[in-house]
Amino acid sequence: MQINKTWVVIACISFNIGSISYAFVSNSMNNALKTLYIVFEISKDDQSFFAGALTSSAYIGAFFGAILTTFIKKYHTGILMADVCLFVGSSLLIFSDIYTFFIGRIIAGIGCGMCAVCQPVFIRQISPTSMYSSMGGLLSTVFSFGYFLTMLYGVWFPTTDDITSPDQLNQYFWRVYFFVGGIPSLIRIIVMKTIYNFQTPIFYIQNNQDDKALAVLKKIYQSSNYQELLENIREQSQTQNKQVELGETIRKYKKQFQFGLFLMFVFQFCGFNAVVQYSTQIFNDSKSQKTAQFLSFLISVLKWILYSFAGTITLKYYGRRKPLLAGLSLMFVANFGIFIFSYLKNDDLLIVFIFVFVFANFSSTGPIVPVYMPEFVPQQLISYCYYTFWGYSIIILLVFPVAMYFCVFNQANIWGCKTVSCFSRSSRYQVC
The missing domain is CATH 1.20.1250.20 (MFS general substrate transporter like domains)
Structure with missing residues (x-):
């Protein structure tokens, strides 16, 4: 049985685009610590509180992600919901209101938690066994690329050594900086709702939607007997998912x-x-x-x-x-x-x-x-x-x-x- 490697690689890259937002949002405060201190008067003691807002809400996101993956098994839906949270959360960070900023961090954190739970499992079920190590490594590569972009942007962050009030800051730079972090999530939403708008084959098989499962399998594999492949996956799924x-x-x-x-x-x-x-x-x-x-x-x-x-x-x-x-x-x-x-x-x-x-x-x-x-x-x-x-x-x-x-x-x-x-x-x- 041949694997359509080109399709799998391109699809997995597309599914991983949102990881850039995950990485960007998770690390964006590092570059903006001094700027945030001037805009919101966030001291060093309070910085951990705002960082904790994202991490604490990520726990909530992981909980919802677990419900989607463990019980409902809609990994595709979980990723989309994560992207919505990441984009909305990033958008709220552009306002110079400390409460709005805090809410944005919480919403983005929920997206991070859902993404961390749903995305690896979705990639695992879409990728053939022989390709999973490479596709799993791709997830890490894209995430690290998001971290790289965050710090690359930070190199040009204006110095604040001689600035004492918010009026002296470049008000556009830091707003654009936080907003940019949500754009990859928006791109993934569009891609996954248009080009790759499907659940995993296992999900379709478990919900008696064999025609949709076959449609996805035909994209992944080049086989002369898709029905046999479908039955093999069904048998494995029934063995692994007994209640x-x-x-x-x-x-x-x-x-x-x-x-x-x-x-x-x-x-x-x-x-x-x-x-x-x-x-x-x-x-x-x-x-x-x-x-x-x-x-x-x-x-x-x-x-x-x-x-x-x-x-x-x-x-x-x-x-x-x-x-x-x-x-x-x-x-x-x-x-x-x-x-x-x-x-x-x-x-x-x-x-x-x-x-x-x-x-x-x-x-x-x-x-x-x-x-x-x-x-x-x-x-x-x-x-x-x-x-x-x-x-x-x-x-x-x-x-x-x-x-x-x-x-x-x-x-x-x-x-x-x-x-x-x-x-x-x-x-x-x-x-x-």
């Missing part, structure tokens, strides 16, 4: 579920939030604004390159476990280096180890975990794993600012200990 209690499902797939929870733990507690998300603040505190913008942009370039490399080459030739273990080991070293040189107040070496961490994270946990999850964890349990992902995010956003206030920001040994824990646990899993 059983959640407790029984967890007991049956205990190891896979534990591994999914572990992956979410690694993804959040390896130090990513502490180092990468706050890197802009570290750069601003130790360097000039222009230098800080350039360093943040350089991180985005590395992310794009490494996500693409790890997503398409490393995953294909080295599997999942080895790159994950290597990345965790290097992140432990980087976290320890960040702690040492922050304690010694050596800004130059501190930045060096930040980039070491960035290299380790962006070539291991970053691109691997989103691909690993749908491959190893049963579809019925993926959404519950993502609940813990956003739950961990909320915990970090609540605890980390307190640690920053009572301690020194760069007490990265906390995250180094988490990395050691992740590394020691990951060595137990013999999964390729």
Whole structure:
């Protein structure tokens, strides 16, 4: 049976366009911290609150996404709803009203949560098994490209060193900056409602719409017997989706579920939030604004390159476990280096180890975990794993600012200990 690879690749690229908005919205505040302080008088203490608004609402989005994927199984609809939230949320960020800005962050966060849950599963069910590693890697590549665009835009963000009031700001630049983040979502809405307006074959089969399932399968495969292919998918679907209690499902797939929870733990507690998300603040505190913008942009370039490399080459030739273990080991070293040189107040070496961490994270946990999850964890349990992902995010956003206030920001040994824990646990899993 031949696969229509050209159609699959173009379709998956189209389905991933909205990830640019997801990445842009998630990271857009980093470039605008000083501008937002002037426009809304958002202090450093309040910045974590606004960042937490997106993360907390993402938990709600993940919940709705889980309902769509676990019970209704309308992944296509979930992606469209996520895009609507991302576009509307980004549009609200252009107003110079702090309450509207806050609401925009909440709506965009809901879109992020839904996108994180629905998109990987949809790509998984559309992609043939032999192509999923590449298509899953494509998801990471497009997401990192969105992060790259965010930081590229930030390079030209006007300096605010000599500005003391909102009237002195370029009022158009920051508004356009936040609005641009929603445009890829709008594009995906148009594309998915016109060119790729269909659910997955499994959805159609489960709802006795064989004609629509065949129409999608004919786009993906070139076969002489589509009816046989349809029956094979129906049989697999019936086996995988028998109505059983959640407790029984967890007991049956205990190891896979534990591994999914572990992956979410690694993804959040390896130090990513502490180092990468706050890197802009570290750069601003130790360097000039222009230098800080350039360093943040350089991180985005590395992310794009490494996500693409790890997503398409490393995953294909080295599997999942080895790159994950290597990345965790290097992140432990980087976290320890960040702690040492922050304690010694050596800004130059501190930045060096930040980039070491960035290299380790962006070539291991970053691109691997989103691909690993749908491959190893049963579809019925993926959404519950993502609940813990956003739950961990909320915990970090609540605890980390307190640690920053009572301690020194760069007490990265906390995250180094988490990395050691992740590394020691990951060595137990013999999964390729």
